Amino acid sequence: MSVAFWLIAALTVAGALAAVLLKNLVHCALAVTAAFLGLALMFLELDAQFAGFAQILVYIGAVAILVVFAILLTRGSETPEKEIGVFSRTWLAGLIVAAAVFAVLGWAVLQSAAGLPHEAAVPAVSVQQIGQALMGQYVLPLEIVALLLTAATIGAVIVAMHEKGDAQ
Amino acid sequence: MLGEGILRGLAETARNFAGSYFSKERLTTVEYPEERIPTIEAARVFPFLVYDGPDWEAGMRCVACQICEKECPPKCIYIEKSKDKKPDYTGKPQIYPARFDIDVSVCMSCQICVEVCPFEAIKMDTVFELSTDDRFGGLLQDRKELAKSNEYYHKIHPTEAAEVDARLAEEKAKSEAKAKAAAEAAAAKAAAAAASPAPAATEVKPTQPVIPPKPAGGGE
């Protein structure tokens, strides 16, 4: 448990808490981006280079943008002017829900950790091995995910087209 | 849509880039104020008063007829007539302007004063660097500043000046010829009157030379 780990953990937890507690929705989205960054740094600290960089590329580069676009295209970005202070009115509820989810996930992880093999050294996984695993052992999940993404894209196109039809 | 238009465009800009080091037509920048584009002959900015000969006061063509003052649309000319007279280019004594002020900030370079002047006295100058930091006095040009010689007029508008000079010379010659003819007629008449015993043989004064008719407006 090195210094790096504690710093990264502090960043991640702070980002996640800010995402739950802040008043302005876009600030929450940016805080969740900081939490994603913390996760990526965690992956890198564990020498999982591919996972870390893919996390940055996909989550910060695409998912965060998606979240922000979603906030802007609905009316979540309007801040009520009467409120002062940084935290939202419903901070207690958010904190309780977050704590509950954390409790469930933590219990699940600790339960399964008991069954993991105790290994001192972690084998270094190179990108080539990941590629070979994806194309060899895990090709079916890969294809199903691709199909899911295609369905989502087609659905998005249909929804957008319907709106255009309504407007006309 | 195969991209050949883009390639042709790239070739054109490359030609512009390379040619700008060699040919003047590819680099049309004139680095003002170190270099200036020479003004064309028909340029006009602000009026000036023409004078013939070396002395600007004696040779000024303007006779203070005040036609330009009346015709000027923004009324930027202010003329005060003189009390005495001086001879003009034909020798006849004419009044001259004691004050002739034109306001630079009001003048709109319409050239109407030039077109209506019967004496070819006011012409358009091509100097445009008239700006000054003296807002009130510096922009009012008086008689002395406005007076420029006929040689200067030839320099800035050569064909126009040559035309004007030719016309003035022609009129001068015509008026001299008329004066000579009138003098000859008067002398003949005087001789005839002296020959015949006329009681009241008054000497007829030689007739005044005719004021040259207003030149056509297109001559400028």
Added chain:
Amino acid sequence: MSEKADQIFILLKDWLVSFLPAGWQHVAGVLLCVVMIVAVYPGLFALAVLLERKGLGRMQNRLGPNRVGPFGLFQPIADGIKSLTKEDIVPLRADKVVHFLAPVMLVVAVFMGFAVLPMGRNMVLVDLDASLLFFFAMGASTEISIFMAGWSSRNKYSLLGAMRAVAQMISYEVPLLLSSVAIVMMTGSLSLVKIVEAQNQYTWGLPHWYVFTPWGFAGFVIFVIASMAETNRSPFDLPEGESELVAGYFTEYSGFKFALFFLGEYVGMFGISGLGVTLFLGGWSSPLAVLNVVPSWMWFFSKVMVWICFFIWVRGTLPRLRQDQLMNFAWKFVLPLTLLNLVVAAVWRFMGEGWLRWVVCSAVLIVVYAGAGLSEMRRKKFGPRSYRYAE
């Protein structure tokens, strides 16, 4: 001798670092390299700004700036002084924290990309196994900063510019990544150092640069187009178009923050040019085997400067693309060609050595490109131009 000139920066670093105790040497060496990168690239940025203004001027039949210093060489200094001494205006209702962080994040993200570029033989700051992925990850982070800039200004037009910029960057990121995937396929590694070493071989004096193969050339063209769109560079500069949205997402920035955005944009251009040079143009390897006497870092930087000059050339030539034209181009033309390029690269690999694979791959690429281009033209139905004159 040429070996020494090639490695001169490494030798200099080792000599400087040898003055420190052994425990500090590695960290000091890394810090020294970081300082060099942070010093060199803004210097190159000043040079590029000057080149752009003079070059664009000459292409547009005029001189560029030529009053400050001989031939205007001190103009970047004057620009720097101007941006430092201008008042830093933040709109009253702007989101102050986000407004401040946006240029900071942009500059951090673009400078991080230089950590993995091999700028010469043995001259890479960090030799990662997945360095290409790292570079693209850093490039993706710039989109967040652009959105932050546009949103925090509380300005409709800034937000519009930011949305357009983000949409454009996301659309063109896919062809950018896919065209480099072909390179990764051929080399078998994501590491940029290995990619350059794979191109550093010579046959009959000519190098094995990937741009000299059919799929490499197509990938190179696609990469150039996508990199122009990624850095919001003309003809894809609608988000920051000066005649459209004032300055798009950085309208509300003045003084030093604007200078940081400007710096970030140009340094991003350098970064992506450096990546393109590494992937397609052989990185630090020289064009002919005989020219290896010239140091490798000199080759790298001259190739990057040639790329930048090409960007400037294209900026002076092409008109700006409209947003929908831009998106159509990305999704309907560039992306299918990129996928085809991947297939062609695979065909090349599995056809084995010989002249046949050259012919087949080139033929497939040319036929599909011409077919797609001509069908687009036909669909647009360009009639003869008609003019209407005022009577």
